[in-house]
Amino acid sequence: MDILVLISYLSLAAVGISTVAYVYFDRKSFVNDRIVAIVLGLMISRSLTNSAVVGILMWYFSYYEGNLVLSAVFSNIQDSLSSLLVIFMANLSDSFFGRFRTLLFSTTAYIGGVFLLYLFNPYDVKWLIVIALVLLALGTSGYKVLDEVLIELVDDIDTLKKPATLKNRDPELMDNVDTSEERKQLSKERAEIWSRIAYVSGTIIAILWVSPSGLAGVYLTWRAIFLICICFMTTQLIVFIRGYKLYYQEELNQRPAMIFFRVIGHYIGKYLCKCDCGCTAKRKHSGTTQKAEGQDDRNANLHKQDMAKVKILLKIFPMWVSYFVVALISATGSTFFIEQYSNLKTSNKLPVQIYNNLIQEGSKFLIPIIYKKVTCSRRNNQKVKIGVGMFCSIVCCISAWQLEVHRLKAVKKLVDQNANTSISFLLLVPQFLLLGCMEGLTNDGLSEFFKSQVDKDLEKYGEDYIEVVLGVGKLFTIALILIFKSRLGWFGKTINDSRLDKYYIFLVCVCSVNFLCYCCIATFWFK
Structure with a gap:
């Protein structure tokens, strides 16, 4: 009722x-x-x-x-x-x-x-x-x-x-x-x-x-x-x-997403044609009509245009690789960060959506706007914006690591591990706030950088390609979790049986190395 x-x-x-x-x-x-x-x-x-x-x-x-x-x-x-x-x-x-x-x-x-x-x-x-x-x-x-x-x-x-x-x-x-x-x-x-x-x-x-x-x-x-x-x-x-x-x-x-399929199809067809021994002889014997020649010319021109666009996209490949780690942290935020809400004080009175849907999404939306207002005098600072976002990923993982260390210590003192500790739920706010900053700045910066590198007809499709990189990075997270569970035993049945603190230290190291690599790529690869 x-x-x-x-x-x-x-x-x-x-x-x-x-x-x-x-x-x-x-x-x-x-x-x-x-x-x-x-x-x-x-x-x-x-x-x-x-x-x-x-x-x-x-x-x-x-x-x-x-x-x-x-x-x-x-x-x-x-x-x-x-x-x-x-x-x-x-x-x-x-x-x-x-x-x-x-x-x-x-x-x-x-x-x-x-x-x-x-x-x-x-x-x-x-x-x-x-x-x-x-x-x-x-x-x-x-x-x-x-x-x-x-x-x-x-x-x-x-x-x-x-x-x-x-x-x-x-x-x-x-x-x-x-x-x-x-x-x-x-x-x-x-x-x-x-x-x-x-x-x-x-x-x-x-x-x-x-x-x-x-x-x-x-x-x-x-x-x-x-x-x-x-x-x-x-x-x-x-x-x-x-x-x-x-x-x-x-x-x-x-x-433009069809470009890749056309290029791949072209090379597959070319390879199959070479494998067919009678392909060339048969074509010479039958003769080529004028209409067929025109069609071949149009296909050749289309292939050249496609290859030019594919080369532009592949040129940005180092930037996609550096963004891969951002996807890894984002996947962690939507899973283990939420689980850290367990055992915190007042965890049974507040909805968990406050963290990921208000704090994280709010900072993801507002921080890029604030950043734009603060740096309004600087132009073409997309690479700096991405770098700031990646630095936020390091601080975010450090914050999550410290909270997990204190949370596990407090849980060990409890008779009932499902009970609440004295750790305030407010200590979970910084990592979700920094997670939103990371996603907002890197997404905005990479989207602007993409527009500055590609032709006009490809400009509005940057977000589509960014989502693909995010999806691949999140799939890689699954493999990473299963490897750490089977090889190192970092993940147990529940969060209290696991060693998320060690996993977060690993993420801090990965983010730090990725940040240094990104600085080199942004400085020397894209001048």
Whole structure:
């Protein structure tokens, strides 16, 4: 009965917020169409699910069996797949199905993944939980597509004074619109602000009400949390589908991610042609038509263009390698940092989302803005920004190491190792704050550096490639954990049986070496 009452309250709150937002948008003419309010509603529902479920999967898996290594492996699988699939979703939206259908597919997969978690214990049917993790990854990887939809809608509003549809895409009307870069940048910033508001709204709802230890005094079971997220996201998806005719996407284009496949395919075809002894003789005997020659010329030109772009991307390879360690620390933050919340004072009264969804994400968003204001007089300081972020990773691991040393000492003094120690939960704040600083500065700096090194048609795809590097780094974390468990015995069944302090010392050494290597690369490789 309590669950039904809570679902009713949340539904009424969502309807009320949507109504007030719609009236406000319509009167203030800031966002004066229903489709934008619908997109923001879908953003809030996805943010709620991410904060209440996906962001703390490590906490959820540990809750059932307490197997630290298996929980970390499951959490990192979902996290790495989510990063790797970002470029897959981007290709689907821009080259094949369009953004609307891609979002429909992504959100449906998201709901399906949460539904499987609702139905099954994660350790009863392990192969089924892997399917759930893949579905969750497909769902979370669609966030960038949703951001692009909002940016496009706000951009259309600023140019046409209403979102673009098939009816108002009249060429005569498009001749008099403002298409300047300054106006487009302003539209993008406005869309990012509303995207951030939607994200924070979903996070606050999760912290207050949809949590095992909500700040509003609502203590829900995991099944109740899953049910609320399923209902909220399904409702918003239905509303989003109803707005299909209100959204218009321009002609699909081919994303640069296909370049690699074309280059690889070209060399495979060339190799197979050489292996075929009769290939050349047969071609000479049959003769080549003029049309075929023209096609060959076009393919050759396309291959040259592709190779030029691939060479540019490979030139940045040393920078990708240095960013690999950032992915390793990020994966640690979403798993072991959360587990350190155990045994801290008041740990049973505060939701763990405060750390990773408010402190970490807040610093990830705000620190780059502050950095930009502080260093406004300096230009082309992307490499310095990345270096500052990597230095933050060293301090972050040192902070986590010191906390774990004191936490393990305090736990050994307890009769019941599940009881709380006298260590304040506030001591966990610095490492999450520094983790957000590391991610924000390195992501921003690497994205700006990428734009400065590539052609104009590749500039906006930097985040896609960064996500791929993050995904590979998080997969490597899984292998690292399993090696340290089997060879060195650093990881036990629970966090209190493990030696995370030694693992953090290892990360401090890795981050320090990586920082020195990065300084050399930034100084001598990219002058």
